[in-house]
Amino acid sequence: MPFRSWPHFICALLTLAAPCAAAQVTVQDAWVRATVARQQGTGAFMQITSARDVRLIEVQSSAAKVAEVHQMTMVDNVMRMRPVKALDLPAGKTIEHKPNGYHVMLMGLQAEIKDGDTVPLTLTFEDKDKKRETVEVKALVRPLSYAPAGGGHKH
Numbered sequence: 834m835p836f837r838s839w840p841h842f843i844c845a846l847l848t849l850a851a852p853c854a855a856a857q858v859t860v861q862d863a864w865v866r867a868t869v870a871r872q873q874g875t876g877a878f879m880q881i882t883s884a885r886d887v888r889l890i891e892v893q894s895s896a897a898k899v900a901e902v903h904q905m906t907m908v909d910n911v912m913r914m915r916p917v918k919a920l921d922l923p924a925g926k927t928i929e930h931k932p933n934g935y936h937v938m939l940m941g942l943q944a945e946i947k948d949g950d951t952v953p954l955t956l957t958f959e960d961k962d963k964k965r966e967t968v969e970v971k972a973l974v975r976p977l978s979y980a981p982a983g984g985g986h987k988h
Contacts (some may be wrong), residue, residue, distance in 0.1 A: 858883045858922070858958050863972035865896075865939070866979065868946045875946055876903075877937035877954060877972050878981070882927045887966070889920040891957040898941030900954070905933055914938075922958070931981060950974040 863879035892900040902917045920935060922928050930936045954970040
């Protein structure tokens with residue numbers, strides 16, 4: 834299709850280039866643990882890789898009133914879980930969110946999270962220049978009994 838003017842041609846080129854400039858962060862194997870009736874919280878797990886140094890600074894989900902990145906650690910044989918303000922993602926390194934480590938806590942659930950459903954998550958990343966990128970994720974809900982390879986605490 835011919836372009837009517839140089840501005841149209843340049844605009845078309847910029848539109849084609851934009852997806853290449855974005856897509857710096859990839860999310861794989863996103864899943865959420867199913868819940869039982871009246872349960873108010875659950876965990877979301879995934880692998881995140883960034884092509885450049887960024888930080889995960891925010892998580893949102895329409896499935897929950899609150900979504901936060903948490904870290905679970907064992908200290909003196911006691912499980913401790915705490916929110917993390919931001920999670921560094923070094924360029925090229927995959928950060929795994931898993932039951933015994935970093936994960937997304939979904940709290941104040943809007944409804945029961947059922948096996949086979951999907952849960953929408955919006956992850957916001959920020960680089961050193963304060964430029965932000967959001968990634969929309971559809972996390973598959975897996976049963977309460979699901980244990981990823983290598984085991985894992987049932988959150």
